[in-house]
Amino acid sequence: MLAHRAKADAFFAKIMPAFNMNKETTVEDWDCYRFLINSYESICEPFSFYSAKYAKVLAHACNTYSEFEVSQLVSTMMATC
Numbered sequence: 001m002l003a004h005r006a007k008a009d010a011f012f013a014k015i016m017p018a019f020n021m022n023k024e025t026t027v028e029d030w031d032c033y034r035f036l037i038n039s040y041e042s043i044c045e046p047f048s049f050y051s052a053k054y055a056k057v058l059a060h061a062c063n064t065y066s067e068f069e070v071s072q073l074v075s076t077m078m079a080t081c
Contacts, residue, residue, distance in 0.1 A: 004048060004050070012054045012057050015061075015073060043078055
């Protein structure tokens with residue numbers, strides 16, 4: 001259980017270290033969001049009750065990243081997980 005939490009914490013700290021987890025984030029691009037959620041769950045691990053809090057990081061990426069940056073994020077998942 002603690003290993004899973006540490007893995008999730010480390011991964012999301014690596015991909016978006018400056019993200020403010022207290023920030024309210026609304027999904028604007030649902031296709032991108034579902035793509036990143038599915039990518040994370042297939043490449044890294046399924047979201048748990050604990051790691052679900054990081055879904056807003058992926059929503060923020062979809063709201064602010066270009067398509068290229070989103071693809072780079074998936075590449076980072078493949079290299080990190």
